[in-house]
């Protein structure tokens with residue numbers, strides 16, 4: 001077992017575990033007990049790989065970005081998760097979890113969503129499998145993200161408004177937990193990132209690890225080595241980064257770089273830069289780093305990118321930070337938008353603003369010409385056109 005794999009007890013270093021109400025124990029315990037046997041089974045792998053190939057469009061290309069490389073003075077490869085069906089990496093996980101749910105005999109799926117991206121990825125696979133889907137979403141988020149609400153409905157999902165508290169992601173998560181407690185036998189809860197109680201962080205990491213698996217194979221063909229000098233990814237909850245890092249976690253030669261959303265700046269009170277301003281606490285069933293007030297109230301995050309607008313990070317990332325294995329950069333809204341425009345003009349690829357945070361790291365690094373950088377381009381920017389237009393400087 002590696003220092004960065006989850007332990008028997010569900011911890012990464014001192015982070016992780018399962019801090020859940022007693023009424024959720026049976027559901028989470030059932031998952032913990034069976035997830036590895038199921039997802040490591042041959043028939044599961046075959047079906048998962050088949051759908052990743054024929055439905056998601058994997059393997060996604062590893063694209064050598066020549067003009068971007070010239071600009072930043074290193075060999076930069078983009079791992080094109082933006083070309084996945086539904087436009088981002090999230091579907092890798094929802095496919096894995098729905099296949100698991102079927103093997104557990106579940107008939108219904110619930111999910112929580114903030115901006116709606118995970119809700120859409122969940123509604124998509126529920127349509128694919130003909131399963132009933134209920135997505136909880138904060139009332140405020142529903143108003144802010146109307147197109148995603150309509151996408152989910154078009155895909156056949158029911159979207160239920162969380163009307164308590166701040167009426168955002170945290171409240172949607174509470175509603176989803178409550179639903180699961182009341183429907184433990186026939187329902188599986190698909191969590192959208194490497195967060196939540198054990199075994200979710202490990203399970204989601206394994207589904208997303210197809211990203212670094214492909215990178216090792218693809219890099220071998222073009223560089224005759226299977227590992228890069230750097231892997232760069234943005235971290236909201238941390239699922240695309242976990243997937244991009246996975247096969248390199250135990251190779252200290254590979255430098256892991258995480259980009260967090262600094263919003264208006266880490267001291268502005270409007271950011272989502274968890275490792276810079278967060279402290280240890282419990283969030284969504286897991287002990288991790290989160291942004292909180294003196295007396296432990298979760299602070300509402302801010303980021304221009306909806307997908308990074310999360311007050312914590314998954315326990316694996318808390319451990320990567322704490323141990324120094326990964327380096328963390330705080331990227332402001334402004335820096336991300338500039339990097340998004342830069343990629344659009346240099347390479348003809350309009351990135352999701354989440355991914356643009358990872359791109360913004362490039363100009364903060366001191367590369368040498370031989371460095372091989374793999375940057376995980378987690379999603380495409382179609383969904384962000386309004387934000388690009390509002391920003392205006394292109």
Ligand SMILES: *Cc1c(COP(=O)(O)O)cnc(C)c1O
Nearest residue numbers: 236237238239240307354378379
């Ligand atoms: C949701 C999302 C993210 C952030 O989620 P992680 O779990 O941190 O990967 C990043 N990029 C895109 C395109 C997303 O949709």
